[in-house]
Amino acid sequence: MAEVTYLEAIRQGLYEEMERDPSVFCMGEDIGAYGGAFKVTDGLLERFGADRVIDTPISETGFVGAAAGAAHMGMRPVCEMQFIDFLSCAYSILTNYVATARYRAFLPCPMVVRGPSGGYVRGGPFHSQNPEAAFLHTPGLKIVYPSTASDAKGMIKSAVRDDDCVLFFEHKYLYRRIKEELPEGDHVVPIGKARLAREGKDLSIITYAATVWKSLEAAEQLEREDGLSVEVLDLRSLLPMDDEAIVATVKKTSRVLIVHEDTATGGIAGEITARINELAFEWLDAPVRRVAAHDVPLPYAPQLEDFVLPQTPDIVRAARWLAAY
Amino acid sequence: MAEVTYLEAIRQGLYEEMERDPSVFCMGEDIGAYGGAFKVTDGLLERFGADRVIDTPISETGFVGAAAGAAHMGMRPVCEMQFIDFLSCAYSILTNYVATARYRAFLPCPMVVRGPSGGYVRGGPFHSQNPEAAFLHTPGLKIVYPSTASDAKGMIKSAVRDDDCVLFFEHKYLYRRIKEELPEGDHVVPIGKARLAREGKDLSIITYAATVWKSLEAAEQLEREDGLSVEVLDLRSLLPMDDEAIVATVKKTSRVLIVHEDTATGGIAGEITARINELAFEWLDAPVRRVAAHDVPLPYAPQLEDFVLPQTPDIVRAARWLAAY
Amino acid sequence: MAVTSALASDPAARPGLSRDQLLDLYYWMRLTRSLEERLVNLYRQTKVVGGLFRSLGQEACAVGSAYALRREDVLSPLIRNLGSMLVKGATPLEVLKQYMAKGDSPTRGRELNIHFGDVVDRNFVGQISHLGDMVPVMAGVTLSFKLRQEPRVGLVYVGDGATSTGAFHEGINFAAVQRCPLVVVVENNRYAYSTPIAKQCAAERLADKAAGYGIPGVRADGNDVVAAYQVTRDAVARARRGEGVTLVELLTYRRKGHAEHDNQSYVVAGEIDRWARENDPLDRYVQRLTGSDGIATAELQAIDTRVLAEIDEATDIAERSAPPEPRDCLTGVYADPPAAPALWYREGVQSAVDRHERPASWGTHDG
Amino acid sequence: MAVTSALASDPAARPGLSRDQLLDLYYWMRLTRSLEERLVNLYRQTKVVGGLFRSLGQEACAVGSAYALRREDVLSPLIRNLGSMLVKGATPLEVLKQYMAKGDSPTRGRELNIHFGDVVDRNFVGQISHLGDMVPVMAGVTLSFKLRQEPRVGLVYVGDGATSTGAFHEGINFAAVQRCPLVVVVENNRYAYSTPIAKQCAAERLADKAAGYGIPGVRADGNDVVAAYQVTRDAVARARRGEGVTLVELLTYRRKGHAEHDNQSYVVAGEIDRWARENDPLDRYVQRLTGSDGIATAELQAIDTRVLAEIDEATDIAERSAPPEPRDCLTGVYADPPAAPALWYREGVQSAVDRHERPASWGTHDG
Ligand SMILES: Cc1ncc(C[n+]2csc(CCOP(=O)(O)OP(=O)(O)O)c2C)c(N)n1
Ligand SMILES: Cc1ncc(C[n+]2csc(CCOP(=O)(O)OP(=O)(O)O)c2C)c(N)n1
Numbered sequence A, B: 001m002a003e004v005t006y007l008e009a010i011r012q013g014l015y016e017e018m019e020r021d022p023s024v025f026c027m028g029e030d031i032g033a034y035g036g037a038f039k040v041t042d043g044l045l046e047r048f049g050a051d052r053v054i055d056t057p058i059s060e061t062g063f064v065g066a067a068a069g070a071a072h073m074g075m076r077p078v079c080e081m082q083f084i085d086f087l088s089c090a091y092s093i094l095t096n097y098v099a100t101a102r103y104r105a106f107l108p109c110p111m112v113v114r115g116p117s118g119g120y121v122r123g124g125p126f127h128s129q130n131p132e133a134a135f136l137h138t139p140g141l142k143i144v145y146p147s148t149a150s151d152a153k154g155m156i157k158s159a160v161r162d163d164d165c166v167l168f169f170e171h172k173y174l175y176r177r178i179k180e181e182l183p184e185g186d187h188v189v190p191i192g193k194a195r196l197a198r199e200g201k202d203l204s205i206i207t208y209a210a211t212v213w214k215s216l217e218a219a220e221q222l223e224r225e226d227g228l229s230v231e232v233l234d235l236r237s238l239l240p241m242d243d244e245a246i247v248a249t250v251k252k253t254s255r256v257l258i259v260h261e262d263t264a265t266g267g268i269a270g271e272i273t274a275r276i277n278e279l280a281f282e283w284l285d286a287p288v289r290r291v292a293a294h295d296v297p298l299p300y301a302p303q304l305e306d307f308v309l310p311q312t313p314d315i316v317r318a319a320r321w322l323a324a325y
Numbered sequence C, D: 001m002a003v004t005s006a007l008a009s010d011p012a013a014r015p016g017l018s019r020d021q022l023l024d025l026y027y028w029m030r031l032t033r034s035l036e037e038r039l040v041n042l043y044r045q046t047k048v049v050g051g052l053f054r055s056l057g058q059e060a061c062a063v064g065s066a067y068a069l070r071r072e073d074v075l076s077p078l079i080r081n082l083g084s085m086l087v088k089g090a091t092p093l094e095v096l097k098q099y100m101a102k103g104d105s106p107t108r109g110r111e112l113n114i115h116f117g118d119v120v121d122r123n124f125v126g127q128i129s130h131l132g133d134m135v136p137v138m139a140g141v142t143l144s145f146k147l148r149q150e151p152r153v154g155l156v157y158v159g160d161g162a163t164s165t166g167a168f169h170e171g172i173n174f175a176a177v178q179r180c181p182l183v184v185v186v187e188n189n190r191y192a193y194s195t196p197i198a199k200q201c202a203a204e205r206l207a208d209k210a211a212g213y214g215i216p217g218v219r220a221d222g223n224d225v226v227a228a229y230q231v232t233r234d235a236v237a238r239a240r241r242g243e244g245v246t247l248v249e250l251l252t253y254r255r256k257g258h259a260e261h262d263n264q265s266y267v268v269a270g271e272i273d274r275w276a277r278e279n280d281p282l283d284r285y286v287q288r289l290t291g292s293d294g295i296a297t298a299e300l301q302a303i304d305t306r307v308l309a310e311i312d313e314a315t316d317i318a319e320r321s322a323p324p325e326p327r328d329c330l331t332g333v334y335a336d337p338p339a340a341p342a343l344w345y346r347e348g349v350q351s352a353v354d355r356h357e358r359p360a361s362w363g364t365h366d367g
């Protein structure tokens, strides 16, 4: 079988789910004839027609809200944010209406909101955001963020089938940079389970999305240069979070580095640290440390973006510090 | 001097700042003739006129955005959210436009967004929210949340004078339930400094807003019944956070309970735990634990709300566990 | 597309309603008013949890418009639409239990007052507090009708104040472009909380917003139940014919405060009295029924009696209902998992605490 | 309030512009077009960081409208408003440095392309990407003029696509109610990225949105620079007289893709060519100038030469400019503190790491 990019994997997942279930349909800006700003939905219009691949006005609240209404009526809408930075424009309706629908009104709201996230692409402050942390304290939402093509496909399929609203983050840096052969058949990856991206015994890196790859790079370098055996846990599901997998790796290595691309303060690393503290405090031989972006809006110039975002050498340096602690 | 409620203290602070500086003005729904849903701005229209106390359409993005524009031009707007639950409607413009203005465009944006937050009042899921955590990973914003009348006055005055955007959370449960004599004169409480609400040596409770009072109640009970000496740190400024004060109390007691009213997952306790881990890990004799709301939308019926939100006996129980650890 | 204007309150116009239907409208308006009066009593007895929101003077608006829908059509009410919900099948018992936050109320005590719905049988969607949000939601509800070619229609209410929200704008525009079978009823009751319409919108006619969305905008006397019915019926028919969205502005007046605690000090002296005296929707309708329609006063009084009996009975049952079980608050955030665990510090949650206790291998590690 | 319509492109009408001013307009349009052509070259040489956004075919719209403002008036441009910014005082050098993310560019490399401003001297506000947001912001800018009784006016651009955003709606409504001295120019270039206007809004005339806000809505030929100037000038005068907001719809056409990478496969065949052939704003203006206005072709060519020389010079300087210092990224998030610390794991940040090292009193506590 041919290798498939992360982007193509998402498209395949959407395609298969739309084939399988006529209640699945897509909405978003420029997703039809144009195939989406990144071409994720390319070809869907031709196959499924304009009723199931709907170009919307520039109205993130409008079409996310419409998705909720359609979902109440038995449809399974998938909304694309042209860039995930515009998810903020649907923040209120997502956190207030969608997230609470089942709880307060027993209204099912099976829907997916997906879109390209993240930096490392010279996109500047409004095309590079990592907004996942803003949704973490909203019960009723699920949040997933795959880092491999295989997970991208398997999790978009799970997201579409989930009976609640799933925010599906895609890292645009990975769209065309990674590829792999995908499992055959109806490949579904469950929401809520982390993935052990690399086994190790001296130190654990807990991470997700693009920094999984940076962490793996760092792990190799640490193995090569320091003889350190570094485990890398790819969370991939942020809400719910896989406490079991987190606890397992902490108990195994007793030293934890959390790496994410979002800014340090208020990022998801805080929650992970709290859970480790609560669930495996006694196993810690060193403080849980964070490698994350500096607390500034993400600037545009390569020199600035590179400084602000966490890089592989940063992870190496932090891991060495932690190993020597 | 007479005792003044938390609500009245905020009003006094606003009044004094409007007297002092003609560039200060207020905007919000029903804040003029009606004096605001909770009457915080009562009397301001009479004193300062309709140009400085502006009743707006129901357009949180509209008037928060307008505040930013006016702030660029040298004004100092104060926006009221009728309930802080509607802050979500201005989420995008606050986090994208306002928070980044100085950084990306060197545009000053001195403004305050304030409003009644929090539960314990049978307000149901949309009149009881605690949205502060959603703004914690937005560099460029400041977040304050006083728990006493004196801080409410001193911090609203600081917020108005601050050269950046300050989100000023007010706990509606405290509005009329607490009162105290206020310091005379131009009483200003700096942003960024925590307040030691109670000294102790066996265990620290780090908290803010209404749960400061529940923690103090618990501390008294623990002293009385268990002979435990509990320190209570009222953060009052959430962004920036007072690392020094946090580290000081951790080093003093080595046992930390974080208490907040927001849901546990993704709440601010995570960030606090991460900081303690990073800055004072070696001083910890027990895991940092959280007492927070259950991860559900806040229900309306008293029986349900009481179960979901953290209560004084919960804090007592958690503190005993921690002390015995 | 032109904005058509119809202040269609000509009482001589054929309403297209049978005698029974005319009496139906009276029943629903009376039920709305009397049920709210009962709620006021319960509120004063502090049996209502939280606030009480009235629609006094707006009953015709709510009842007349909702009466234009079929059972399979979906309605999205707002806080002044108790009458619409009753017409659509909500019962006084449900409403009373909601207001008293009972365990067997439609939301099991999770949401307040008339924030509840039923999309399985009677087809109305529970509102949330955030104004405007129901417009995009109903755009989506009706989009699904269009996609599945079901002959169903949706109706969503917004207040004059809510027309200022971005959500209203995005939702109605989306529905207009998609030609969803949706009727948007703007209940212009002249106030949003304390804010008069002039501070909400510089347009004199909210129906004029329609032109900007390329849809027809019509206006009617919202205190004339038949006019409200007619104008909505026409918009519903248009939607059902696949011709898309209509904006209907109903002119009315909010005679009570935003909620019971609001003393309406901001209202010009005499305004409320004038509306009560000259333009009460029930009084006007009674006059019409007993006048041109030739209905006997006694027949209306019989309805009043029936209404009170129904409310009495519902009140008895509602008051006897139990409050919710506290632990029910943990269920149903997600389909899966079906319930959240109680937190570790909560009494009777020993197991969770146990899981976190210091391990037997204190100071060593089993990993 | 009535929606007035004015497709005021009658070339014989007195534009109220002197000969020098007419040539000015030509200069700005030519400068816009030539500067973008230069940017295309630099983009192909990969000297532009990120995307390139063109306004080819829309120069009249941008230049004509901005030309109606005084220096003290505030303008808020969008991505197709390079021409407006140049008129308002932005320099080609600034623009080139921005696109190349230079350290001494107006935003010091923090923001991209023409996302920059200056409210101290030339008075234009830097846009952000989130469409619609600049409308409420400019409502506030102009509110401050009203509150301080300054005779200043604001002008904010929105695309046809951006009119669908909630922010646009909330902002223009707020400004209308407050009678802020604001002109809202909708540049209807028929596309929002790939989305044609028919999928954006069911109204045929975006100017019809004005009625719903109670403000005048006017429409003009946006490819006629003088018409664009005139209609905006009238709206600006109205605002300055304290009569509030005007919505101005300028009809134009986006001849290039959304950004340089967009191949416009979604456009009906021949459409772009037809606009280029029949309705290029520069061609049309040259015809007018050399025709009814009696300007010699040589005079226009002299301007073209001057424009190119200016761009050449600016390009040289811009290319020689240094990239930003990495550590500049840490400064200026807040007035106080003036800079964020570099994080602990970053090379050369030993002190931060030190602060966190295990304490000397290992295992004991000093508190
Ligand atoms: C987005 C939002 N902002 C503020 C509020 C607070 N609020 C509740 S009702 C109300 C007034 C509503 O006025 P209108 O839409 O005219 O409805 P009416 O009560 O008159 O029927 C306000 C401001 C809200 N619910 N939602
Ligand atoms: C709120 C928001 N959603 C989506 C986008 C992505 N986006 C950038 S430009 C654009 C199209 C804009 O069209 P229009 O407003 O007509 O302006 P034009 O480019 O035609 O001048 C879109 C969808 C955005 N910038 N902001």
Ligand SMILES: [Mg+2]
Binding pocket: C159, C160, C161, C187, C188, C189, C190, C191, C192, C193
């Ligand atoms: Mg109203």
Ligand SMILES: [Mg+2]
Binding pocket: D159, D160, D161, D187, D188, D189, D190, D191, D192, D193
């Ligand atoms: Mg456009």
